[in-house]
Amino acid sequence: MRAAISLPVIVLMFFICSCGKDKLDGKEYIGYIENEKSPFTNSKEVDGLVFQLQYCPEEYMVLKQLKQYDVPQALIDRKKKEDAGLVFFKLRIKTAEGSDVLNYGISSQDDFYHRIDYLSYGFEENIAMVSGTDTIYPGIFQFERTYGISPNADFIMAFDAKLEKDKEFQVLIDDMVFSSGLLKFTYSETDIRNIPQLKTN
Amino acid sequence: MRYGKLLLGLLVSAGFITITCYVNYSSKKIKYVNLGQLYSDFEMKKELEATYVTVQKGRKHQLDSLEMELKFLNNKLDKEGETPELVRIFEEKRQNYLLRKQQFDEDDSQMQQQYTDKIRKQLNQYVMDFGKEKGLDYIFGAEGSGALMYAKEGDDYTKEILVYINNKFKGVR
Numbered sequence: 286m287r288a289a290i291s292l293p294v295i296v297l298m299f300f301i302c303s304c305g306k307d308k309l310d311g312k313e314y315i316g317y318i319e320n321e322k323s324p325f326t327n328s329k330e331v332d333g334l335v336f337q338l339q340y341c342p343e344e345y346m347v348l349k350q351l352k353q354y355d356v357p358q359a360l361i362d363r364k365k366k367e368d369a370g371l372v373f374f375k376l377r378i379k380t381a382e383g384s385d386v387l388n389y390g391i392s393s394q395d396d397f398y399h400r401i402d403y404l405s406y407g408f409e410e411n412i413a414m415v416s417g418t419d420t421i422y423p424g425i426f427q428f429e430r431t432y433g434i435s436p437n438a439d440f441i442m443a444f445d446a447k448l449e450k451d452k453e454f455q456v457l458i459d460d461m462v463f464s465s466g467l468l469k470f471t472y473s474e475t476d477i478r479n480i481p482q483l484k485t486n
Numbered sequence: 487m488r489y490g491k492l493l494l495g496l497l498v499s500a501g502f503i504t505i506t507c508y509v510n511y512s513s514k515k516i517k518y519v520n521l522g523q524l525y526s527d528f529e530m531k532k533e534l535e536a537t538y539v540t541v542q543k544g545r546k547h548q549l550d551s552l553e554m555e556l557k558f559l560n561n562k563l564d565k566e567g568e569t570p571e572l573v574r575i576f577e578e579k580r581q582n583y584l585l586r587k588q589q590f591d592e593d594d595s596q597m598q599q600q601y602t603d604k605i606r607k608q609l610n611q612y613v614m615d616f617g618k619e620k621g622l623d624y625i626f627g628a629e630g631s632g633a634l635m636y637a638k639e640g641d642d643y644t645k646e647i648l649v650y651i652n653n654k655f656k657g658v659r
Contacts, residue, residue: 324659327657327659329654329657330611330615331607331608331611332607332610332611455656455657456657464600464603464604464607465604465607465608466530466534466604466605466607466608467530467533467534467604468657469655469656469657470657471656471657471658471659
């Protein structure tokens with residue numbers, strides 16, 4: 286069953302990869318980046334909690350911000366210039382069974398507020414990106430509060446980092462409230478360089 | 487005649503159940519791992535151990551400095567005699583040393599406990615992920631306690647699992 290599901294995805298990935306830097310329209314582009322089998326989404330489950338880290342190219346960020354699939358190239362270029370040197374990631378923390386992660390393992394209201402406070406203001410100190418010999422802390426970090434609408438905890442972060450050609454780099458997360466221990470997510474610069482281009486107008 | 491048919495029916499059912507159980511059992515995929523080796527060669531354990539040793543060294547360094555100061559004051563007391571001021575300073579330093587030492591001991595054991603919990607959580611999870619990915623039914627842990635007295639060498643998955651869990655820890659896809 287699993288193989289049957291994976292096969293079309295592998296074929297699609299193979300097709301996209303073999304076409305080199307083919308252009309994808311907005312919808313395809315988002316689907317490509319968000320696909321769990323893509324090299325940009327990396328996830329780990331530890332003790333009932335799932336940590337999902339996704340690399341977000343500038344084009345992806347613009348599409349998501351504008352909430353539309355057709356964007357002018359000039360806008361992408363302007364955003365790229367504004368955010369030059371920044372490497373964006375989206376982190377989602379969720380429970381494996383889909384319950385509210387902010388209340389996961391919580392025994393009192395105080396614990397809940399402590400968790401919110403930590404995730405909003407302290408968590409970024411426990412996240413770093415390691416590229417070559419550099420360890421970089423997030424220059425931009427935002428906890429997206431949903432006030433109970435979503436059971437997940439979502440974060441956007443950006444590192445002012447220089448990726449070394451053909452080298453791997455890692456994002457390290459060592460949270461203090463879920464106590465999952467140090468989590469490492471490895472990415473390859475080559476994969477990032479070979480992302481298909483976005484069709485713009 | 488009626489009892490004969492009933493007996494035959496029971497025998498056939500029992501045979502069927504036995505064969506089903508045998509086929510089911512013999513088709514189970516069972517592997518084992520050397521728990522000691524798995525734990526000690528797990529990259530996360532090595533990293534946290536290195537952090538722990540660094541922290542401990544730093545603490546020991548602090549305590550050694552305080553101890554030196556105490557020894558120095560003690561020598562001074564022996565040479566110059568017990569003036570109230572010197573005794574007060576010595577007592578303050580001694581209290582500070584004992585307090586710090588107790589605090590470090592408590593922190594050390596707490597840190598050790600936290601690290602062990604974190605390693606256990608990730609190790610268990612990754613072994614579980616491995617089992618699911620490989621479609622195994624059971625992975626036994628051989629730890630030399632007698633829980634697993636014998637296992638065929640070919641069923642030892644320690645090396646394979648070790649590579650898998652270390653890659654998982656590094657977050658390599």
